[in-house]
Amino acid sequence: MPETPETPEPQVRTLDARSLRGLAHPLRIRMLAALRHGGPATASQLAERLGESSGATSYHLRQLAAHGFVEDAPEHGKGRERWWKAAHDGTRFDEKLMFDEDPATRGAADLFLHEIATIHTQEMSTWLGNAHSWSQEWRRGSDISDFTLQLTAEQSHELIHKMHELVNSYRDLPPAKGAESVRIHTHAFPRTGE
Structure with a gap:
């Protein structure tokens, strides 16, 4: 039986204070996500895709590169335009x-996390708005669930670690006919009783 080629571990960058401050801008976060999900692009292509000016995307690409x-x-480039790709998965x-200790770092952390939550909300809204155009199989293959559990922080x-392990185990599956890019969001947070 032939061996299945092993899928390499995704390259993940852990943010530190400096890199967080370099990334913590709504357009930079969206541009990085667009390059990770859509592949390499030029500043002009990103501008068109994100509804921004190419001057803004050029500037923010240079800032992302600096960090x-x-x-x-x-x-990817054959002309004068510069092509960019995400450096990490x-x-x-x-x-x-x-x-x-630095208020600027705390502010950048707050902006970053809120922007990620906004992106998750937008992706979910886009799915709901377009679900009718997908097959019944794909509608069955989607999920919007929430659970309330009584847990300690530990x-x-x-649970989060186990969910991540399960999701990552699907990275090793060989490409299959009919496969699509599927976004998985997880959110786990404590809340006070009502």
Whole structure:
């Protein structure tokens, strides 16, 4: 039986105070996500895709490059326009950044987390608005669920870790006919009783 090629582990960058401040801008976060999900692009292509000016996307691409989030993709360019690609597959947020001594770092952490939550909401709204155009199989293959559990902080951390392990185990599946890019969002947070 032939061996299935092993899927490489995703390259994930853990944010530190400096890189967080370089990324914590709504357009930069959206541009980085667009490059990760849509592949390499030029500043003009990103501007069109995101409804921005190419001057703004050019500037913010240079800022992302200065902080190591994007890099040149010369294999895609044949003209004068510069092509860019994401330097990593994902970003890991270190919760210590929310409690940093520097108010600028704490502000950047707050902006970053709120922008991620906004993106998740937008992606969900887009799915709901377009679900009718997908097959019944794909509508059955989608989910909007919420659960309320009584957990300790340690149990919640354990559950999150197990969910991440399960999701990541699907990265190793060989490409299948009919496969689509599927977004998985997880949110786990404590709330006070009502």
